[in-house]
Amino acid sequence: MAQKKLGKQTFKFSSNPIISSEAAVVGPMEGKGPLGEKYDMVLDNTFAGENTWEKAEQKMMQYSMELALEKKGFLPSDLDIYLAGDLLNQIISANFTARFLNTPFLGLYGACSTLIEGLCVAGILLDGGFVDRIGVSASSHHNTAERQYRYPTEQGTQRPMTAQWTVTGSGSFVVENSGSGVILTHATIGKINDMGISNANDMGSAMAPAAFDTIKAHLQDTGRKPDDYDLIVTGDLGLLGSNVLKEMMRREKISVDNITDCGTLVYSSNQDSHSGGSGCGCSAIVLSSHFMGKLLAGEYKKIFFVGTGALLSPITSFQGESIPSIAHGIVLEYMGGRQ
């Protein structure tokens, strides 16, 4: 059997699990952003025809999974298993989407790293020979996250410049054990990192050490260098967090030439997001639309994509705790046209 574990934290998938379809559904602000043309569906407003934002978020997740399935002519019943999670308490967007899909379901929670956690577990299930076809989703919604994690939305609290804007959007992926296109070759599972940041309006700085730790572990485990990748992409460090990450890498003499962050790509500078985008939806929609597109077009051949999660809890913050963070990474490689 081929070596499946590299070093301490990395799995190598020799069976070529393949992302065969993906879709992104986003809110109006994301639709007006620089990647607006690339999303599969842009909502007219933040309610998606529902009467609460929580129900709207669930619908976005459902629509993105349905769209990803439709592109391949699949029904929900064609999925062997569904892996999903979101930022809301009890991962309600995922639970109700799984209720709709009616497939075997594993609920995941890794804050904004959840999509990549799901893709890691998908790789494990496929490469382990357990299933043939998996659905993976993650979502976030600015208004549901804001009122759960920070202030009542009606309060209109001024956001400091270090704050990021939680993306309203969901990305879903179909991952299969055969085909061609973009393959998932490695997964690096993160450890919790906590440098003592306790400011819920500076999540980027809280997450940067986790991203750094996972990138470093990945390079050690695989014996690769940053320039073995066309790009190393982080999920939602934002402007401030990205700078912290780059500074940490420079201090250990790791090249930062090809690093970018979904949180810095999802909004334009005139959209008043402050330090950029964040949330499970941020990495999910930017990977699904922008980076999958670039890979499928052959513009990038190999990227290392790191989902970054700040495991912020209002209750432990009130009780004096800092914000533990985690980052999981996957390698995506383009292997020629999609079937």
Added chain:
Amino acid sequence: MAQKKLGKQTFKFSSNPIISSEAAVVGPMEGKGPLGEKYDMVLDNTFAGENTWEKAEQKMMQYSMELALEKKGFLPSDLDIYLAGDLLNQIISANFTARFLNTPFLGLYGACSTLIEGLCVAGILLDGGFVDRIGVSASSHHNTAERQYRYPTEQGTQRPMTAQWTVTGSGSFVVENSGSGVILTHATIGKINDMGISNANDMGSAMAPAAFDTIKAHLQDTGRKPDDYDLIVTGDLGLLGSNVLKEMMRREKISVDNITDCGTLVYSSNQDSHSGGSGCGCSAIVLSSHFMGKLLAGEYKKIFFVGTGALLSPITSFQGESIPSIAHGIVLEYMGGRQ
């Protein structure tokens, strides 16, 4: 390669993943219950030396994992990966325990089914050849759950007789790819079930259809009958939910002779728990202490253990939704003395 998927929802682990150690840490009420002598540690009070119940719950999870490791002479760094979750928002008990352990970590959320979800994923990782040794934990705490899901604890709201008492306790397991003792032979991954129950004080009835669905799927997938098992154990249906499950099984002419439920075993009838125990900790401590003990003593040779989770969300309940539920099952088989 041996057939790993049976039917629609079941995985067969041919490599014999083995539970090599386990430990349960419980609160004072659980210590006074009928299984009190079997737990590894009984706390003097519900605070575990901390100043909040949330911190106490985290300590219970940490202590149970440390005890399980100690029994085998392992350190946290001997774990390749840690899988855990709990009932609290952002699974804070698991996150902070993972921060302490400093191992690669995947956060899971399946409400009270989380322990069994973790053991399912452990089986997948071991049988897939990805790792050699895994830690799995789940916890709950009566006082943290009550104030998060129902009423402020100070309010002293009268509980209806259909209500269950959330167990204060945590169970942790070490699962490895070699040794002897109790092996994990199958995992059946559940689907979301929702029969429209919306009463947060009758979770047993909400979960019973999920347990039924998973038991039925397992029997279909494996071609087994209930009496192929010494016992079919559910996690926390309680008295009322267990009766609903048995009624559903009788209607489909499935034998209910060897069914029991951890929620009906964890407290004695004079402990005022009403419909029995519940919570992630319920199945975790009863499996760890009572059923693992019975298996290791050779009293049971083969059991099917079904973790039952009511994915209750206060916010979706306020918005008019019912309580979706899920159940995951594992087969545990005794193969001779533990090394």
